[in-house]
Amino acid sequence: MNLRSRSTGSWVNQKEVAQVQRFDQFRTIDWVEDELDEQRQRLSKVKNLSGTTSFKSKVYASMQNWLVLTVMGIIIGAIASCLNIITSWAASIRTGHCPNNFYLSRTLCCWWQSEHCPDWHSWTSFSFLNYLVYLTVSILLAYIAAILVKIYAPSAAGSGISEIKCIVSGFVMDGFLGWKTLVIKSVGLPLAIASGLSVGKEGPSVHYAVCVGNVVAQYFPQYLKSAAKGREFLTATAAAGVAVAFGSPMGGVLFSIEEISSVFQLATIWKSYFCALIAVTTLAIINPFRTGQLVLFEVSYHTNWRFFEIPVYVLIGAFGGVYGILISKLNIRVVAFRKKYLGNYAVQEVVLLALFTASIAYFNEFLRLDMTEAMQLLFKECDDRKFSHDLCDPNSKKVKLFFGLLFATIARCFLTIITYGCKVPAGIFVPSMAAGATFGRALGILVDAVYQNNRDSSLFSRCPAEGHCIIPGTYAFLGAAAALSGITHLTVTVVVIMFELTGAIRYIIPTMIVVTITKLINDKWGHGGIADQMIRFNGLPCIDPKEDFGFGSTTVDAAMTPVIVTFSASRDQALTLGQLRATLASTNFRGYPIIHSAENCRLVGFVSRSDLEIMLEKDYSTAADDVECNFDPNTERAELADFKTLINKSPLAVALGTSLEYVSDIFVRLGPRYVLIVKDGALVGLLTRKDILRYEYTLHQSTTQDPRSSANNDAIDARIWDSMQRVSTNVRRLVGRVLHRDENRYVAI
Numbered sequence: 181m182n183l184r185s186r187s188t189g190s191w192v193n194q195k196e197v198a199q200v201q202r203f204d205q206f207r208t209i210d211w212v213e214d215e216l217d218e219q220r221q222r223l224s225k226v227k228n229l230s231g232t233t234s235f236k237s238k239v240y241a242s243m244q245n246w247l248v249l250t251v252m253g254i255i256i257g258a259i260a261s262c263l264n265i266i267t268s269w270a271a272s273i274r275t276g277h278c279p280n281n282f283y284l285s286r287t288l289c290c291w292w293q294s295e296h297c298p299d300w301h302s303w304t305s306f307s308f309l310n311y312l313v314y315l316t317v318s319i320l321l322a323y324i325a326a327i328l329v330k331i332y333a334p335s336a337a338g339s340g341i342s343e344i345k346c347i348v349s350g351f352v353m354d355g356f357l358g359w360k361t362l363v364i365k366s367v368g369l370p371l372a373i374a375s376g377l378s379v380g381k382e383g384p385s386v387h388y389a390v391c392v393g394n395v396v397a398q399y400f401p402q403y404l405k406s407a408a409k410g411r412e413f414l415t416a417t418a419a420a421g422v423a424v425a426f427g428s429p430m431g432g433v434l435f436s437i438e439e440i441s442s443v444f445q446l447a448t449i450w451k452s453y454f455c456a457l458i459a460v461t462t463l464a465i466i467n468p469f470r471t472g473q474l475v476l477f478e479v480s481y482h483t484n485w486r487f488f489e490i491p492v493y494v495l496i497g498a499f500g501g502v503y504g505i506l507i508s509k510l511n512i513r514v515v516a517f518r519k520k521y522l523g524n525y526a527v528q529e530v531v532l533l534a535l536f537t538a539s540i541a542y543f544n545e546f547l548r549l550d551m552t553e554a555m556q557l558l559f560k561e562c563d564d565r566k567f568s569h570d571l572c573d574p575n576s577k578k579v580k581l582f583f584g585l586l587f588a589t590i591a592r593c594f595l596t597i598i599t600y601g602c603k604v605p606a607g608i609f610v611p612s613m614a615a616g617a618t619f620g621r622a623l624g625i626l627v628d629a630v631y632q633n634n635r636d637s638s639l640f641s642r643c644p645a646e647g648h649c650i651i652p653g654t655y656a657f658l659g660a661a662a663a664l665s666g667i668t669h670l671t672v673t674v675v676v677i678m679f680e681l682t683g684a685i686r687y688i689i690p691t692m693i694v695v696t697i698t699k700l701i702n703d704k705w706g707h708g709g710i711a712d713q714m715i716r717f718n719g720l721p722c723i724d725p726k727e728d729f730g731f732g733s734t735t736v737d738a739a740m741t742p743v744i745v746t747f748s749a750s751r752d753q754a755l756t757l758g759q760l761r762a763t764l765a766s767t768n769f770r771g772y773p774i775i776h777s778a779e780n781c782r783l784v785g786f787v788s789r790s791d792l793e794i795m796l797e798k799d800y801s802t803a804a805d806d807v808e809c810n811f812d813p814n815t816e817r818a819e820l821a822d823f824k825t826l827i828n829k830s831p832l833a834v835a836l837g838t839s840l841e842y843v844s845d846i847f848v849r850l851g852p853r854y855v856l857i858v859k860d861g862a863l864v865g866l867l868t869r870k871d872i873l874r875y876e877y878t879l880h881q882s883t884t885q886d887p888r889s890s891a892n893n894d895a896i897d898a899r900i901w902d903s904m905q906r907v908s909t910n911v912r913r914l915v916g917r918v919l920h921r922d923e924n925r926y927v928a929i
Contacts, residue, residue: 200874202719206351208770208869211851212832213788214407244400246454252396252417253455256389257462260424263370263381264468264476270374271550274317274538275310276302287553288470315538321375322534325368325604326527333364337603340365340387341439342714346722347390348414349442350407350851350869357414362391369605373550375534376541377602378595380551380610382425386440387605389421389459390414412448415441416455422677423456424463425609427474431677432456438673439711442725443851475681477555483651484686488639492627493658493690497697499619500662503612504698505706507597507667511608512717513893515601521901526603533599546588551614558617558656562648571621571652578625585622589615600710608710612667613660620659624652654687658694665698669709716877721870725848731840731876739840739875740857740865745769749784749812750777757796757821758805764792773856773863774811774827781862785813786831786854787823795826833858836865844872 268285278289279301290297303313329337335356343356355361365388372379393413397403403410418440423432433452441448463474522529541547546554562572570576592615600608628650631640643649657678665674678691707713715722745767747755755763772792774784800807800821810820813827833856834843843855847869857865909927916925 200719200721200870200877203721203870203874206346206353206721206870208721208853209350209352209407209851210853211350211407213853218406218408245451248396248400248403248413249416249451249455250458252393252413253420253458254462255392255396256417256420256455257424257459258466259366259388259392260385260459260463261466261468263366263385266370267373267381267550268469268476270321270370271376271553274314274374274376275548276300291470311542314542315535318375318538319531319534321371322377322530322604323527325371325375326530326602328364328368328371329603329605330527333360334603336361336364336368336387336605338601338605339383339607339711340390341383341711342718342720344386344390344414344418345440345442345711345715345724346720348411348418348440349722349724351721357391357394359391359395362388362395365391365605372604372606376538376548377530377534377604377606378537378551378592378599378611379604379606379608380613381607382422382609383607384605385425385607386418386421386435389417389424393417411441412451415448416452419452420455420459424459425475426677426681427460427463427478428677428680429453429456429460431673431680434673434676435670438670439668439709442723442848476552477559478681479556479559479561479653479657480682481561481651481654481657481687483561483648483654485654485690486642486649488642489627489650489690490693492623492655493693494697496616496620496623496655496658496662497694498701499659500616500664500666500694500698501701501706502666503593503615503663504666504669504702504709507593507608507612508707508710508713510597511600511710512713514598515714515717516893517897517900518601520897530602530604533602537595537599540591544584544588544591546585546614546618547591551610554614555610555617555656555660558621559653559660561651561653578629582622582625585618585625588618589622592618608667609664612663616659616661616663617656618659619663621652621656623659624650624655627655628652654690657682657687658690661691662694662698665695666702667710669699669702669706669712671695671699721873723844723848723869723873731844734840735836736834736838736840736843736855736857736867737836737865739871740867741871742865744866745772746781746863747772747774747787747809747811748777749774749815750780751812751815753777754808754810754820756805757800757803757807757809760792760809761796761805764789764796770853773831773866775863781864783831783833783856783858783861783863784811785827785829786856787811787826787828791826792823795823831856835859840872840875843867847872 265285268287269283272286272289276286278284278286278299280299281289286297286300289300302310304310335343335353340356343353347353347356365384369381369384369388373381393416394410397410397413403413415436419429419432419436421432422435423429426432430453433449433456436452437449460474464472469476518529546558549557557569557571560569560571570581592611596608596611596615600606600611631643631650634640635643640649661674661678664677665671668674674695675688675691679685679688702708712724714720745763769789771786771788773786776782776784803821807819807821810817810822810824811827813824813829815824832846832850832852832854834846836857836859838857846852846855853868855867856863857867912926913923916927917923919925
């Protein structure tokens, strides 16, 4: 055995590179080996099916994938329905209750009644006391969600899309898709949303859906052994998660293609579609809103758009691009501050965020309402006779409405920046759509006012003499699409989702215009979607096939591990079983190259750690430690512990001068765990996907990071933290003085 240090290499000093500090928490899947195992299983299955296997067993074997996908889809649809019902009720009890049926939300309590519902009662007849109840219930809901996450499943916090992208690309995170995460995500998400926090359900819906795919697959041993099958199920359930969140099965399939999957096969498209269909069908059968709608903000328009509105669509698209860039950048700064200073105050932070959000949201209708209900209101077309609201009342004060919507847009953006990433289940899709919807509706009011004051202008010559020409609700709808595209950097998916929400083809072109402008701005000045930026910021190992690393003429020696642990095939340098066991115990490598000898480093093969551990446990558990091991494929000696059957004699290897960009392409297309580096047949190093990312991030940081900018950010963060501590101390002194006449009662000395 040759055991040497991994201390060389231009990227090894990782302490200053935040993007790589969590790499060791992940295990890499070898897709090449997994495909070989899958092929062996297929051949074995064909032999069994062609034998004496019964017809019933053959049918079951061929239908098993679809039965499992059906079970997954039904569970995901059921969870989504329960989540919608619980969220609606919990959000409603902040403002009042239904005396006859306390379990009903305001919408169901006031079924078939006018806007002024006599069956829905406020908690008290005093406005200030109602305000206090609103604050108290909001804080309580957020506190319960944060406590559940902290105690039982910390991995249930946040959105989860970034981590899922890494898992699907071939990295394993223990516990992230387990039962605890599924339960706490499903329970904590409606509580967090109902508390009024500026968080959404779409991202977390993907997370709990993928958890369903993972835990259901665990009950089938053949799926546990196949990473490729697992990837198909995770991708399919991710599509189902988006489908039930937006009521958009095709949008879910496109989301899994455009955002989640790194390698998407045609068979996976069909499985994703099938799972999404089952999930949405289950949601439709349960009908949680009792309206036949799959989502609360589903809408249909009966008026067509007009060409003179195109400049307004361009403006909305520009808003989406700017929104995506600014919100992502500022949110990452907040997350960095949270990691540095608030790690031990996760629950307290959530409570303060809920208090602050509820305090300002109560006085603005578009912030006070649940975001899905607010979007349902903002998307409405005023021709709907059943719809009665100031937004459609020609006698209402439009100036007040305009500034109320503008305030809601600014407040929603700020709340999203400071809330997304806190330690509760939290998505950013719906808050972004809500911000875009309020901006779009405000812009619609402005454009409608221009039309009303200039009806005789040639610009509006094609408008009907009677009825509406400008539909502000469509601008709210397009604003939501722009913000969603801006924050996610998705294009086709957003267009299809919005199309499925309207159910009408007439607004496809405006949506495409808006999303195109948003993407052009994001491509020019942005850094990708929020999920991709969080992958880099949080140090998650993921090679995005859509990303161009641009290594140029750099060769593999710049990024490889130049010295590694190797086993010798030479009889003179043979390991004993005791030495082999000690090596496995003292190292954590997933495999070991085999060379001829220490003097002759000619590559012989590669052996995986798992195979060694299995054979040691199965065949040599009682063997003496001084028995020698055989790693020579050409040696036959009965007295040796024979491991030659485990050796891969043709491991994937490239020459030392090979382009790093070429090897990166190998990792993306084939998905191996490692590539061996040889020079004239002799082993000189090893390269993994993590090594490429380490090199890329280290190189990027050394060439782009401005130390002065980083120092300025640290100084600003320190001043903010000092200010927060002073405010906290003053508040605690005030409470101690009021309650106990001792201002130091709650102040640590």
